Amino acid sequence: MGMGEPSRWQSLKRTFNKFVSQYRETNLGFVALSVASVLFGINGFVSFSRHRLVLGGGAITCISLSLAYNYKIGRPFGIDITCTPTHIVDGERQPDTMSEQRGIAMIQDGELVLHSTVQLSRFTNEFELYLETSAEIEAELRTIPKSEHKYDPEENVLWCEEVNEFDFPLIIEVFPKRGVAEGGRYHKLKIVDQNSGRSLVGFDILNVGH
Numbered sequence: 001m002g003m004g005e006p007s008r009w010q011s012l013k014r015t016f017n018k019f020v021s022q023y024r025e026t027n028l029g030f031v032a033l034s035v036a037s038v039l040f041g042i043n044g045f046v047s048f049s050r051h052r053l054v055l056g057g058g059a060i061t062c063i064s065l066s067l068a069y070n071y072k073i074g075r076p077f078g079i080d081i082t083c084t085p086t087h088i089v090d091g092e093r094q095p096d097t098m099s100e101q102r103g104i105a106m107i108q109d110g111e112l113v114l115h116s117t118v119q120l121s122r123f124t125n126e127f128e129l130y131l132e133t134s135a136e137i138e139a140e141l142r143t144i145p146k147s148e149h150k151y152d153p154e155e156n157v158l159w160c161e162e163v164n165e166f167d168f169p170l171i172i173e174v175f176p177k178r179g180v181a182e183g184g185r186y187h188k189l190k191i192v193d194q195n196s197g198r199s200l201v202g203f204d205i206l207n208v209g210h
Contacts, residue, residue: 079121079124079193080119081118081191081201083100083115083116083170083203084116085099085104085106085112086115087106087108088109093113095115103202103203105174105206106205106207107137107174107176107187110176111173111174111175112173112175113171113172113174114171114203115169115170115171116171116172116191116201117168118167118170119166120167121166124163125162125163126159126160126162126163127160127163127193127195128157128158128159128193128195129158129192129193129194129200130155130156130191130192131172131189131190132156132188132189132190133174133187133189133190134187134188135177136176136177136187137174137176137177137187137189137207138174139172139173139174140153140156141153141170141173142172142173143171144158145158145169146168148160148163157194158170172189184207185206185207186205187206187207188202188204188205189203190202190203
């Protein structure tokens with residue numbers, strides 16, 4: 001195992017925390033918990049044991065089904081991405097941690113370079129990551145991170161069908177699709193988990209040369 005690769009316990013915690021976080025953010029989770037709360041509340045006022053059993057079972061079934069559905073449509077949950085943009089200082093590119101904290105990044109001299117680290121849960125068997133950009137910019141990987149990975153530059157998708165490496169770097173280059181004089185100033189970049197449709201990390205891109 002590489003130094004940066006997560007243990008099984010760390011993987012379990014990451015997967016569980018992301019699953020719970022995703023569940024709480026969905027309308028399905030809100031509705032299921034609300035219905036279950038109502039059923040449990042009514043259960044407290046019912047005196048007949050059969051009715052209490054039905055209401056309690058209904059509440060548990062409601063939550064269980066919503067959890068199972070959320071797991072099916074949202075997996076995998078064990079993907080973490082840290083992404084640090086760079087900026088030019090005295091002619092050299094350096095990490096721009098302040099912009100990272102604000103969720104912004106700058107295109108300077110016609111280019112932006114972001115250094116990322118991807119950590120996968122050891123329970124993740126496959127992944128598919130999509131570099132989604134707004135219309136007037138393009139993003140591409142500088143290199144394919146691992147030999148087990150596949151990358152389609154036309155679709156901007158990186159994927160792996162059988163994961164053996166759970167920690168790897170990702171260097172992303174972003175540049176205007178058209179000339180600086182023609183393109184807009186404000187843009188968007190997201191790294192999206194194609195399997196669930198979730199945005200894993202995103203930046204507001206500012207073209208300072210425009």
